[in-house]
Amino acid sequence: MPGTLKKALIICVGGMSSSMIAKKTTESLQSKGHDVEVTAVGVIEGEQLIKDKAFDLFLISPQTKMYLKNFQKIGDEVGSKVIPIPPQAYIPVPMGIAKMHDLVVKEI
Secondary structure (H helix, E strand, O other): OOOOOEEEEEEEOOOHHHHHHHHHHHHHHHHOOOOEEEEEEEHHHHHHHHHOOOOOEEEEOHHHHHHHHHHHHHHHHHOOOEEEOOHHHOOOOHHHHHHHHHHHHHHO
């Protein structure tokens, strides 16, 4: 894994919490030696990024779960991995960040 940056994307409604969670998760992953970067974008941009296979992993926030089936269908068509974020991993506190960290490590 060293030398090969993996990229995960949180797709959300576009709120500030997703960017904060992405930043804190990236810090957690990199502090433990994982060469992974997590970013966050809104639904419209996220759909196109799935189609473009622009990231290694796509994480769908709890607030956007109504888009999950469609995003997973698009992901299946192009070979992109699209998974839901459990609500307990979508909290910008240490326990939530630890759960997000573990989810990303497991799925990427």
